[in-house]
Amino acid sequence: DIVMTQSPDSLAVSLGERATINCKSSQSVLYSSNNKNYLAWYQQKPGQPPKLLIYWASTRESGVPDRFSGSGSGTDFTLTISSLQAEDVAVYYCQQYYNTPYGFGQGTKLEIK
Amino acid sequence: EVQLLESGGDLVQPGGSLRLSCAASGFTFSNYAMTWVRQAPGKGLEWVSAISASGGDTFYANSVKGRFTISRDNSKSTLYLQMNSLRAEDTAVYYCAKDITGDWPRGVFDIWGQGTMVTVSS
Numbered sequence: 001d002i003v004m005t006q007s008p009d010s011l012a013v014s015l016g017e018r019a020t021i022n023c024k025s026s027q028s029v030l031y032s033s034n035n036k037n038y039l040a041w042y043q044q045k046p047g048q049p050p051k052l053l054i055y056w057a058s059t060r061e062s063g064v065p066d067r068f069s070g071s072g073s074g075t076d077f078t079l080t081i082s083s084l085q086a087e088d089v090a091v092y093y094c095q096q097y098y099n100t101p102y103g104f105g106q107g108t109k110l111e112i113k
Numbered sequence: 114e115v116q117l118l119e120s121g122g123d124l125v126q127p128g129g130s131l132r133l134s135c136a137a138s139g140f141t142f143s144n145y146a147m148t149w150v151r152q153a154p155g156k157g158l159e160w161v162s163a164i165s166a167s168g169g170d171t172f173y174a175n176s177v178k179g180r181f182t183i184s185r186d187n188s189k190s191t192l193y194l195q196m197n198s199l200r201a202e203d204t205a206v207y208y209c210a211k212d213i214t215g216d217w218p219r220g221v222f223d224i225w226g227q228g229t230m231v232t233v234s235s
Contacts, residue, residue, distance in 0.1 A: 001175075040221050042158075049208050049225035050150075050158065061223065093158055097220025100172045102148075102160040 002026050002096050006105035012113040019081040021108045023094035028074045031098065038098035041070055041079045044107075045090045053092075054079065086112065115139035115224050117209050122229030129199050129233070135192040135209030135226055142190035143167075146212035148222060149183060149194050151205035151231075161207070162194065166216030177203075199233045206230050 003026040013019040029038045037057035042050040052061045054070040057077055067082045081088055089112060094105040121133040135147070149161040162183040163172045171183050182195040192209050207229055210222035 038220070042222075044158075049210075049228055050222075051225070052213070052221065052223045055213065055221045095158075095160075095220075100160075100163065100218075100220070101174045102163075102220045104158040104160065107157045 001101055002029065002098060002103050004094055004096055004103045004105040006092075006094055006108050008108060009106070010109040010111065012111045013081075013084045014113045015086065016083050017113075019084050019088070019110055021079045021092050021094075021110070023072075023077040023079070023105050025075045025077075025096055025098075029096045029098040030074050037073050037077070038096055039070075039072070039077050040095045040097060041068075042093045042095065042104075043088075043090045044093065050093065081110075084110075084112070115211075117211065117224060117226035119207065119209055119226045119229035122207065122231045124232045124234065125199055126235050127200060127233055130195070130197045131199065131231060133194040133196065133207055133209075133229060133231070135194075137190045137192065137211070140211070140224075142185075143187035144216060145214075146216060146218040147185060147192045148210050148212060148218065148220075149192075150208045150210055150222070150225075151203075152208070152228075153202075153205045156205075159205075163212070163218040163220075164192070165218060170217070172218060196231070199231075201233050204231060204233050 039057040041054040044050040058070045148163040211224040213221040213223040
């Protein structure tokens with residue numbers, strides 16, 4: 001099974017500042033035949049289900065603000081929020097869909113400093 | 114409006130059984146693979162099971178293989194999860210989710226239900 005590990009476990013950032021969350025997979029999730037990274041990011045606010053933010057490592061889901069961006073390839077990925085807003089307080093999860101069992105990272109809790 | 118509504122969660126004793134349902138609306142259910150994801154209290158997300166659009170192909174996490182069965186009724190736009198031999202570690206909120214594209218599970222989940230709580234305890 002592919003194991004996903006996020007860092008840090010929690011993060012406090014000032015409003016308007018940049019937030020960066022890292023995700024590492026235990027093996028590459030880059031599929032060579034199509035050169036795509038099978039990596040998604042989700043946001044979960046308290047009491048709510050997860051919300052898809054990004055897939056293919058860097059493709060924003062429709063309606064997701066452009067302050068959210070994803071990058072990386074192979075085994076190392078990053079979710080960046082360019083200018084933190086109050087509504088971005090949440091837990092963020094990366095997830096690999098290279099193969100089953102699909103695996104999620106343990107989550108990163110993002111708070112306002 | 115695209116919507117998923119889970120039901121069937123309950124308190125059940127260890128070793129017991131439960132069937133969860135997920136009613137879909139607002140999209141052509143029969144065109145999309147579906148999945149179940151669970152979240153233990155205060156913990157992270159764990160993928161449980163997926164099913165192709167036709168229902169002919171199913172996939173399971175090792176932790177539930179042989180105990181849980183995913184199925185669907187496309188005529189009723191409903192997804193199911195039959196859970197047998199339940200254990201305390203199965204206690205979680207169970208979410209159903211729609212796969213983003215196509216009839217084969219892609220593994221990207223763009224629509225989620227609100228979840229239903231399953232508690233396994235004596």
